Amino acid sequence: SQTIHQWPATLVQPVGSPLSLECTVEGTSNPNLYWYRQAAGRGLQLLFYSVGIGQISSEVPQNLSASRPQDRQFILSSKKLLLSDSGFYLCAWSGAGGETQYFGPGTRLLVL
Amino acid sequence: EDQVTQSPEALRLQEGESSSLNCSYTVSGLRGLFWYRQDPGKGPEFLFTLYSAGEEKEKERLKATLTKKESFLHITAPKPEDSATYLCAVQASRSNSGYALNFGKGTSLLVTP
Numbered sequence: 001s002q003t004i005h006q007w008p009a010t011l012v013q014p015v016g017s018p019l020s021l022e023c024t025v026e027g028t029s030n031p032n033l034y035w036y037r038q039a040a041g042r043g044l045q046l047l048f049y050s051v052g053i054g055q056i057s058s059e060v061p062q063n064l065s066a067s068r069p070q071d072r073q074f075i076l077s078s079k080k081l082l083l084s085d086s087g088f089y090l091c092a093w094s095g096a097g098g099e100t101q102y103f104g105p106g107t108r109l110l111v112l
Numbered sequence: 113e114d115q116v117t118q119s120p121e122a123l124r125l126q127e128g129e130s131s132s133l134n135c136s137y138t139v140s141g142l143r144g145l146f147w148y149r150q151d152p153g154k155g156p157e158f159l160f161t162l163y164s165a166g167e168e169k170e171k172e173r174l175k176a177t178l179t180k181k182e183s184f185l186h187i188t189a190p191k192p193e194d195s196a197t198y199l200c201a202v203q204a205s206r207s208n209s210g211y212a213l214n215f216g217k218g219t220s221l222l223v224t225p
Contacts, residue, residue: 006155032211034212041217042217043116043199043215043216043217043218044156044199044201044213044215046212046213046214049212059212090155090156092155094211097211098203098211099144099161099211100144100146100158100161101146101158101213102158103148103155103156103157103158104155105154105155106153106154106155108153
C-alpha cells in the first residue's frame, strides 16, 4: 500500500531564516506530487505541483520554491521566510493520471 | 475561474440528528468532485469521488450526491466521532495544472452526545 510522509511535523522559525520541508511517497512510481498551504480561515491553496523528476509548476507567486530530486521526493524551500509564510503545509500525491489525491500528515510552520 | 463554496461554515448536531452539507461549484469542465474529512492538526482524509450528475456514493453514515451545480454530503444519524471539518474540492478536465484540486473552505461539523 502507498504511504506519504512529511517532516518535520512542527517547525518554528524566525523571519528571514531558510526553510526546507520534505515529502516522500512509498509504494508507488511516477506519482504526481503537490504542495498545498492551509491558512486559518482559508481553503487549501495549491502552491506547486510536479508531474515528474525536475518538473515543477508554480500556481502562486511567492518566495517559496519546490524541487523534485527523486521520483518520490518533493521538497519545499525558502531562502528567507516571511511572517505570511506561517501555515499548515500539506503534501499530496496522485497517480500519473491525476485522479484522487492523498494527503500527508502536514507540517505546521510558525514564523516569528 | 473555478469556484467552490461550502455551506454552512459550521454546523452543530445532536447525536442521531441527520443533516446535509452543501458544496456549490463552478468549473469549466468537471473531471471530478471530491469530499475529504479533516481532523484538527491532520491532513485531509479522502472520502468520495463523484464524476457525473446523478451519481451517489455511500460510506457508513455518509452519502454524497452530485448535480450539475452542487454536491451534498448527507450525514445520517451522526455520532460524536463524525465531528471534523469536511472539505469539498473540484478538479477541472483541463490537464495544464496537473489536475490540481480547487478546495472550498470547508464545513466544521460538531456532533454532541
